[in-house]
Amino acid sequence: xxxxxxxxxxxxxxxxxxxxxxxxxxxxxxxxxxxxxxxxxxxxxxxxxxxxxxxxxxxxxxxxxxxxxxxxxxxxxxxxxxxxxxxxxxxxxxxxxxxxxxxxxxxxxxxxxxxxxxxxxxxxxxxxxxxxxxxxxxxxxxxxxxxxxxxxxxxxxxxxxxxxxxxxxxxxxxxxxxxxxxxxxxxxxxxxxxxxxxxxxxxxxxxxxxxxxxxxxxxxxxxx
Amino acid sequence: xxxxxxxxxxxxxxxxxxxxxxxxxxxxxxxxxxxxxxxxxxxxxxxxxxxxxxxxxxxxxxxxxxxxxxxxxxxxxxxxxxxxxxxxxxxxxxxxxxxxxxxxxxxxxxxxxxxxxxxxxxxxxxxxxxxxxxxxxxxxxxxxxxxxxxxxxxxxxxxxxxxxxxxxxxxxxxxxxxxxxxxxxxxxxxxxxxxxxxxxxxxxxxxxxxxxxxxxxxxxxxxx
Numbered sequence: 418x419x420x421x422x423x424x425x426x427x428x429x430x431x432x433x434x435x436x437x438x439x440x441x442x443x444x445x446x447x448x449x450x451x452x453x454x455x456x457x458x459x460x461x462x463x464x465x466x467x468x469x470x471x472x473x474x475x476x477x478x479x480x481x482x483x484x485x486x487x488x489x490x491x492x493x494x495x496x497x498x499x500x501x502x503x504x505x506x507x508x509x510x511x512x513x514x515x516x517x518x519x520x521x522x523x524x525x526x527x528x529x530x531x532x533x534x535x536x537x538x539x540x541x542x543x544x545x546x547x548x549x550x551x552x553x554x555x556x557x558x559x560x561x562x563x564x565x566x567x568x569x570x571x572x573x574x575x576x577x578x579x580x581x582x583x584x585x586x587x588x589x590x591x592x593x594x595x596x597x598x599x600x601x602x603x604x605x606x607x608x609x610x611x612x613x614x615x616x617x618x619x620x621x622x623x624x625x626x627x628x629x630x631x632x633x634x635x636x637x638x639x640x641x
Numbered sequence: 642x643x644x645x646x647x648x649x650x651x652x653x654x655x656x657x658x659x660x661x662x663x664x665x666x667x668x669x670x671x672x673x674x675x676x677x678x679x680x681x682x683x684x685x686x687x688x689x690x691x692x693x694x695x696x697x698x699x700x701x702x703x704x705x706x707x708x709x710x711x712x713x714x715x716x717x718x719x720x721x722x723x724x725x726x727x728x729x730x731x732x733x734x735x736x737x738x739x740x741x742x743x744x745x746x747x748x749x750x751x752x753x754x755x756x757x758x759x760x761x762x763x764x765x766x767x768x769x770x771x772x773x774x775x776x777x778x779x780x781x782x783x784x785x786x787x788x789x790x791x792x793x794x795x796x797x798x799x800x801x802x803x804x805x806x807x808x809x810x811x812x813x814x815x816x817x818x819x820x821x822x823x824x825x826x827x828x829x830x831x832x833x834x835x836x837x838x839x840x841x842x843x844x845x846x847x848x849x850x851x852x853x854x855x856x857x858x859x860x861x862x863x864x865x
Contacts, residue, residue: 460731460741467732487721497711497724504725505732507684508691517684 419446421479422566423470424558425487425503427453427462427495431562432470434477435548437570445548447477448559459498467505474513482510483569485561486519520568525561528568540564643670645703646790647694648782649711649727651677651686651719655786656694658701659772661794669772671701672783683722691729698737706734707793709785710743744792749785752792764788 424431430451436444451469453462474482484507487500503519510517523533530543541560545553547567554560611625648655654675660668675693677686698706708731711724734741747757754767765784769777771791778784835849 458735458741459728459743460735463728463732464735497720500721500724501728504683504687504728508687508729511682511684511688517682519683 418481418570419477419479420566420570421473421477421482422562422564422569423482423484423503423506424561424565425466425485425499425506426558427459427466427498427502428455429556429558430466430470430502430506431556431558431560432473433559433562433566434473434479435563435566435570441571443548443567443570445550445563447473448554448563449473450556450558450562459501462498463501463505466502467509470506471509471512474509474515479515481516481518481569481573482506483518483520483565485525485565486521488521518569518573520565520572524572525564525568528571529564642705642794643701643703644790644794645697645701645706646786646788646793647706647708647727647730648785648789649690649709649723649730650782651683651690651722651726652679653780653782654690654694654726654730655780655782655784656697657783657786657790658697658703659787659790659794665795667772667791667794669774669787671697672778672787673697674780674782674786683725686722687725687729690726691733694730695733695736698733698739703739705740705742705793705797706730707742707744707789709749709789710745712745742793742797744789744796748796749788749792752795753788 418437420435420437422431422433422435430453432447432449432451433445434447436446438444449469451466453465457465473479484503487496487503507517520528526535526540527533529535529547530539532539535543537557537560541553541557544550544560544564544567548563554563608625642661644659644661646655646657646659654677656671656673656675657669658671660670662668673693675690677689681689697703708727711720711727731741744752750759750764751757753759753771754763756763759767761781761784765777765781768774768784768788768791772787778787832849
């Protein structure tokens with residue numbers, strides 16, 4: 418699987434491509450940093466980021482694009498521009514029908530270093546080791562984009578397994594509830610038939626039927 | 642001039658087109674609201690907003706696109722999506738080489754109602770009157786998009802005049818400073834010549850030269 422990692426930004430936007438193999442093997446294929454000048458109007462900067470990201474998708478044909486999730490709380494002065502850069506890259510992927518995943522900075526840190534609070538130095542060190550690079554990727558945006566891609570390739574199978582388990586549980590639950598509904602209907606029919614057969618007066622049979630209905634109601638009330 | 646107004650958003654994005662004539666005459670030509678579902682992934686929603694906005698620019702060929710400026714402080718939960726919607730619309734304009742202007746909500750309110758703190762009802766009332774509409778535009782996003790366009794068409798000429806005045810002041814200042822520099826150089830040369838002519842000892846001439854230099858320094862110190 419080819420994963421494109423994106424560390425969004427207007428001044429510097431990191432782009433990375435890695436190839437994943439079964440297990441946790443990952444190989445860096447390409448990395449780049451798009452720079453735009455703060456002297457340019459916002460819309461030109463967004464266009465520049467979009468152009469390069471779209472070109473990357475056309476050339477590298479990633480199976481998924483993993484982008485850092487931006488929060489409004491962090492660095493208010495640049496957060497909007499960063500979110501907008503993330504937006505135009507995500508949109509470029511949507512136009513190419515490439516799925517997009519967002520990961521928070523702490524998810525990325527936790528996936529790569531084992532700690533959600535790792536600093537930039539630890540991140541760069543670990544990503545250099547994991548990908549077996551000859552020297553640390555620079556600037557930090559390049560390392561972050563690689564980390565995003567690695568994070569996604571390690572989290573995605575786990576998320577896939579969790580989703581599969583969720584689906585399995587939902588199916589089991591639906592099957593169980595269908596059985597309960599069917600059982601309750603059968604018990605009610607049986608009780609009514611028994612009542613009619615005895616001319617509507619057989620109190621022992623009615624009692625049995627009510628007991629069966631109560632039992633089904635209890636079963637139906639079970640939640641797990 | 643054709644002005645396209647945009648009230649950005651993911652759930653509802655208002656688009657409006659107005660035609661301006663000399664003076665303050667404005668005519669509404671078109672208005673629409675793009676809606677995207679919160680069930681869709683972010684990148685699909687951004688693509689949908691981009692598609693419609695880009696189609697509008699292709700069909701209506703606006704001379705300028707006026708977009709509401711989004712602040713991170715306002716409604717944190719939706720601010721990022723709103724900023725991203727604004728971003729993809731601005732980017733679409735950049736690809737078509739259409740200039741983009743951003744106006745804050747209070748600039749728009751002040752331009753349309755005379756007060757930066759007008760409420761939605763006042764805004765809708767005023768925009769209905771200004772554009773001579775038969776009924777108030779609905780939903781509010783449509784009214785806001787029209788207001789953005791009206792705000793831009795009324796502010797832009799003023800901003801243009803201010804920019805022209807700024808440029809004129811800069812030119813005058815540059816011309817004055819050039820004269821000062823030239824004058825000081827001439828005074829220094831004159832003083833040196835006078836000093837050399839008297840064999841470097843004429844104290845009265847030196848004193849005069851120093852006084853001239855001091856006078857020039859004072860002139861140079863003038864700021865306006």
